[in-house]
Amino acid sequence: MYDYGEKILLGNSIPLPEVDVDENKSDELAPEEALRGYWYETILSKIGKKDFKANYLTVIDDIKNNSPIDEQKRFCFAILEKIIYVYEYEFPLNLDFDNLNQIYSLYEFLEFLEYDNEQFICNVWKFLNFTNSTYDTIENFCINNINKIVKEIEEQINLGFYPEKISGFLRTYNKERLIEWFCRESCKVESQIKLNYLEGEEDE
Numbered sequence: 001m002y003d004y005g006e007k008i009l010l011g012n013s014i015p016l017p018e019v020d021v022d023e024n025k026s027d028e029l030a031p032e033e034a035l036r037g038y039w040y041e042t043i044l045s046k047i048g049k050k051d052f053k054a055n056y057l058t059v060i061d062d063i064k065n066n067s068p069i070d071e072q073k074r075f076c077f078a079i080l081e082k083i084i085y086v087y088e089y090e091f092p093l094n095l096d097f098d099n100l101n102q103i104y105s106l107y108e109f110l111e112f113l114e115y116d117n118e119q120f121i122c123n124v125w126k127f128l129n130f131t132n133s134t135y136d137t138i139e140n141f142c143i144n145n146i147n148k149i150v151k152e153i154e155e156q157i158n159l160g161f162y163p164e165k166i167s168g169f170l171r172t173y174n175k176e177r178l179i180e181w182f183c184r185e186s187c188k189v190e191s192q193i194k195l196n197y198l199e200g201e202e203d204e
Helices: 002-012 026-046 051-067 069-087 100-114 116-127 139-146 146-159 164-172 175-189 192-203
Strands: none
Touching: 002 175, 026 069, 069 116, 069 146, 069 192, 100 192, 116 146, 116 175, 116 192, 139 146, 139 175, 146 164, 146 175, 175 192
């Protein structure tokens, strides 16, 4: 874990998202800007990686509470660019981040994309009967049941309320890439998926 001074040193080498350098700005602000740069890079560099959640949770409250809204807006566009690069997904409509609600809705989507999706994933698996199937792993099941999984994902979207960005992603993401994402996220909660299935059998 880095201490404050180490974060400042790291931040000095990380530019803020599209922030113009003002030569007349007081040098006293440089450490604060460097620290914010460190926060942004901590998240951007971990998108799509296993340790995203741990790193995200260490800095997101700092970003929300201590970053100017204009910087957070530019940070949101940087997130979108990274999502395109890592996930090959681009929102079909142009997004605006002119207020905190719009900004926070992207953070919410990023959380769902990376880790906060267990309830959704488990709800889909309730109707897939994986534990009772002939497939020995989640990966094999997903490979052999793409259309069935996509159908159940669509059913879940129709049955529950999901924020616009999340439901849009689930509806418009390339089918093969959606299954890759679904399979990867499912493997993270495999024990819960099996437990839910067994509990469902006991209730019958």
